[in-house]
Amino acid sequence: MPKTKYQQVIFTFMMVVVMVYTMVCYNVSLNIGGMANSVFLEGFHELIILVPIAFIIEIVVIDKLSTFLAFRIVKPNDPPIFILLAISSMIVCLMCPTMSLIVTLLFKNAGKEFIAVWLQTTVINFPMALCFQIFFAGPLIRLLFRTLFKNSLTK
Incomplete structure (x- = not known):
């Protein structure tokens, strides 16, 4: 959908902020045993740390790799919705384990159980990340x- 590198950066930033905030709130609610109003405020604390990390990873590595992997499943002449779903799914397949690894390193005191905690975090987060993304x-x-860039996208 973005047509220029600037638009790609803006689109990626918007998506990263929404996905990271949602996943942080999801994990905070899991940690406290349920949803509470305080979860939304607590989500901002990790957001400040995780958004820049996720944004850099997405722009530098995941964007190109997810597109490459998606086009191993779909072809350029397939319906656009199939291409969109394939790319979005590949992004989640790559970002979820990556961000779960980073969260495990930064926020979970996993110690010698690091691999187990990382895998558990990934498995718990993946269904939510995929459904919320799609x-x-x-x-x-x-x-x-589209609303923000309606003039430049229609040209």
């Missing part, structure tokens, strides 16, 4: 992005 964050961010 059904909520993706459509929302694409709508906001």
